[in-house]
Amino acid sequence: MAKSYYIIYKPYRMLSQFTQEHPDHITLAHLELGFPKDVYPVGRLDADSEGLLLLSNDNLLKTRLLAPKNAHWRYYLVQVEGEPQEEDLEKLRAGGLSIKLPSKKRYACLPAKAERLEQPPALPERDPPVRFRANIPTTWLRIGLREGKNRQIRKMTAAIGFPTLRLLRHQIGQWKMPEYMQAGDCIHLTAEEAQTLLK
Structure with missing residues (x-):
């Protein structure tokens, strides 16, 4: 299975999930960016927060990023x-x-x-x-x-x-969101770039 890595600028008031559980909710699906079906958020930002959110189907990267013992x-x-x-x-x-x-x-x-x-x-x-x-x-x-x-x-x-x-x-880690990004923008990372999230 090919590994995919995306960074999005999550907009304010958008939930860090694809499933819409209430008609008033705004979710990642509203971005209409055509992510592969096996790609999901790694971690989350609450609805009132904005900025860098990683989406991937790389379960090993997810584990390494989210495990408290790794303290990134x-x-x-x-x-x-x-x-x-x-x-x-x-x-x-x-x-x-x-x-x-x-x-x-x-x-x-x-x-x-x-x-x-x-x-x-x-x-x-x-x-x-x-x-x-x-x-x-x-x-x-x-x-x-x-x-x-x-x-x-x-x-x-x-x-x-x-x-x-x-x-x-x-x-x-070492990956910093470029200043040109606007709410809703997406960047497709390489596997090498994704590894800088762990440093």
Whole structure:
């Protein structure tokens, strides 16, 4: 069986699945990109998040990417309300930040990478746009995680007092999403390029 690898820029409000379980749901099938029937998402992004999503039929790659023991880095561009300082970001870097899982249990996050961006990243406008409050400034952060709990980054930034407004995954391993990509775009990766996701 030929191995196929695709990177898409998942749009905001689109589910990371092909099956439409409710008439109002927007799914990957709406992209109409003609993926082979044996190709499925590797991991996921929640509906409120955008950006890099891998689709493949390579089960070994899926296992290597998703196994917690392999701890591959994923990087996100995150717009938050307010202006976090170094001491706030250090709470993300230190590890142990407590968030609540869907099971209602508390979870202590692994150490993250976190930096403040001095300039907003070059991203296409979101549809619909983020709602801003004129009297509250916003800040862009770059956050790296080696894990992927449910809505983890949103819960982490909220836990340190800076709610997430926009969240976009732009890098897995060494593979970084090109700036020219727009919501709904797709890139067909070679097997060699797909391996950079693991590094």
